[in-house]
Amino acid sequence: MAYTITGQCISCNLCVSVCPNGAIQEVEGRHIIDSERCTNCADSIYTVPQCKAVCPTANGCVEQLSDYWENWFATYNRVMAKLTNKQDYWERWYNTYSQKLSEQLKKQQVVA
Structure with missing residues (x-):
């Protein structure tokens, strides 16, 4: 190849x-x-x-890649890897964001 x-x-x-x-x-x-x-x-x-x-x-x-299906699966795996990485990114972002938000809400409750 x-x-x-x-x-x-x-x-x-x-x-x-x-x-x-x-x-x-x-x-x-x-x-x-x-x-x-x-x-x-x-x-x-x-x-x-x-x-x-x-x-x-x-x-x-x-x-x-010379075979049609080999090329198709290589493209599929590459796209899925990108989507998986982005999913991990957004999950980490959401966890960090929700943690910071809950800390700020606790601070506001203590002050009030």
Whole structure:
């Protein structure tokens, strides 16, 4: 399974210089990975794909999913992870807010 360059690429050219197979090229101002030449660095001395390892955006170079359902579940899991994180955020916010509010109400009751 080859890798692909996403829209989050900042064109830093780090991936071009580290690719052991020379699979990354710049075409019309955009970087592309030749899927025929990309081997995920499996036949090299590296344990991880070098394009992903050096990418400063962490999402500029991602694994290209070829199967429709594999892509669907990857998207679903990514969206669910974001929703779960937001749910935790709002739950923590509500708990903090309600605690502060109850403290203020107790102070007002003592004064009155």
